[in-house]
Amino acid sequence: MTPEQIGIVGCVVLLLLLCSSMPVAFAMAAVGFVGFAAVVSPHAAVSVLTFDLYKTFTSYSLTVIPLFVLMGQIAFHGGISRRLFNAAYHWLGPLPGGLAMATVGACTAFGAICGSGPATTATMASVALPEMRRYKYSMELGCGAVAAGGGIGMMIPPSVVFIVYAIMTEQSIGKLFIAGILPGVLIAALFCLAIFLQCVRRPELGPAAPSSSWKAKILSLRGAWETLLLFVAVMGGMFGGLFTPTEAAAIGAAGTIVITAFKRKLSFPMFVRSLKETLRTSCMVMIIVAGAVVFGHFLAVTRIPSELANWLGNLPLPGWVIMGLVVLFYLVAGCFVDALALILLTIPIFYPVVMNLGFDPIWFGVMIVLVTQMGVITPPVGVCVYVVSGIERDVPLETIFRGALPFLAALVIAAVLLILFPQIVLALPRLIH
C-alpha cells in the first residue's frame, strides 16, 4: 500500500473507533501509532509515540490550561458570576427581553476570566434562569440565551480553544487572545439583537423587568470591578510583554483566589472542589492534544494534508468558497463530534489547506472558534445545551435546541461578516504589533 492509502484506511479506522465510544484521545493515539508503524517502521513508531507523548506532557505552553481553568472555577464558586449578572440586570433588565440580554452580557464579561464555554454556560444557567423564571420568561428563549451565551466565553480571552489552536499551529497565544475580543463583542451584540427582535415580535417571550433607579444602577457596577481588574491585569500584562501566557494565567488564578478570599467566599472545600474540576477538565483537554499530536504525525508522513492542500488550492474556485465549504464541514461535523475534539482532529488536515489559500492563521483561529460556538448549540450533540438541560431538568432538550436556533442564525451572520471583513479580527493584533 502507498502511504496515502494507509492514511485513508487510518482515517476510516479512526472514524469507526470514534463512533464506537472510544475516548477521542485514545483513538487518535492508537490509530496514529499503528498507522505510523505501517508507513515508516514499527521501530520508528515506538520512539515517535513515546517521544510525542513525553514532549506534550512536559510542554511548558500547555501548563497555561490548568491555570486558566482553575481561575474560571474559583471565579464561578466565588460568586463572581452572580455579581456580574446583577450588574447587567440593573442596566438591561427593563428592556424587552432584557434579562436574556443581561445573561448574554454577563456571559461575555465572565468569559473574560473563564476560558471554557460549557463552564460559562453552567455558571450562568444557575444564576440567570431562576431570575428569568421569576419574570415569567419563556424558558425556550431563556435556556437558548444561556446555552448560546456561554459560547461567547470561548471567543473572549482567555480561551482554552485558542490556546489549543495556538499550540497545534505554533501561533502566538497572545495574538489569538487579542484577536478574539472584537468578534466576541460583535457576537454578543448580534445575540442581543436576536433577543430584541424576538421579543418585539412576541412580547410575551421576555416581559420587561421593573426599571431600577440610577443609584442602584451605579452601585451594581461595583460587582464588575473585580472582573475588570483581573482582565486588565492578566491581558494587559500579557500584551504589554510583562509575562508569558502561563505566567499571566498563574497571576490570574492567584488574583482570583485573593479576591474571593477578600470577599470571604473562599473555603477549603470550595478550593478542593475547584481543583478537582480543574484536574478533570484540563486533563481531558490535554490528553486530546497529546493524542492529536501523535495522529498529526501519522497524517504528516502519509502526505495527505499537503496533497489535499495542493489539490484544493488548484481548484478553479475562489478562496472564500473553499473557506465557506470548510465552515460548512465544521457546522455539520460539529453536530456529532465534541467541538474541541473536532478541531484537534481536523487541524492537521485543514490548516495546511487554509494556509495554502493565503488566509491569515490568526483569522482562521477565530473562525474555528466561531464554528465551535455553533457546534456547542446544534443538535444532536451540543455540549452547552446538555449543560443547560442538566441544570434545568424540567425543560425538554428539544425546547432548548429550538431556543438556540435564533442564536445559531446570529452566529452564521457573524461568520459571514468575519469572512467579508477580516479587519474585525485582525485590527487589534496589528495594533499590538
Next chain:
Amino acid sequence: MKPTLAQTATIQQVYKGYVSGLRWVVRALAIVAGLAVTVMIVVTCVDVVGRRFGHPLKGAYDIVELLGAIVIAGALPYTTGCKGHVAIEFFFQRLGRRGRIVVDTLVRLISVSMFAFLTWRFIQYGAELRASGQVTLTLRWPIFWMPWWMALCSGVMILVILYHLVHPGKELMKP
C-alpha cells in the same frame, strides 16, 4: 470443582478490598496532581513578582514544566475513573445491549493494550534517560523519574480500564 460459599465470600471480600485500594491509589495520584497545580501558581507568582524586584526565581521555567507533566499524568487515572473523557456516544447508544457489550469490550481491550505498551515504554525511556544522565535545562536536575511517574500513572490506567471492562456501564469513582 465448585468453590464453596465461604470461598466465594472470601474472593468477593478480596475483590472489594482491591477495588477500594485502586480507588485510593487513583485518588492519591490526583491529590499529587492537585498539589502540583497549586505549587505551579506559587512558583510562577514568586518568579514574576521577584523579577520586578530584580530577583527572578532561578529555574522557574523548569519547575513549571515538570509540574505540568505531573499534573496531566497524575490526573489521567482520576479523569478516566470518573469517565471524564470526550467520547462520541451518539452512535454507541443506538446499538442493542449485546452490541454495546461487544463494542465496549473491544474498545477497552485496545485501550488496555495501548497503556500496557506505554507503561513498558516509559519504564524503558526513564532507564535510558538515567543511563545518559539527562538533566533539566537550568537547574540541572536529573529527569529520569518523570517517565517513571508517567509509567506509574499509565500502569494504574490499565487497572482503571480493566475495572470498566469488568463492570460495563459503571464508573470506578464519583467525581
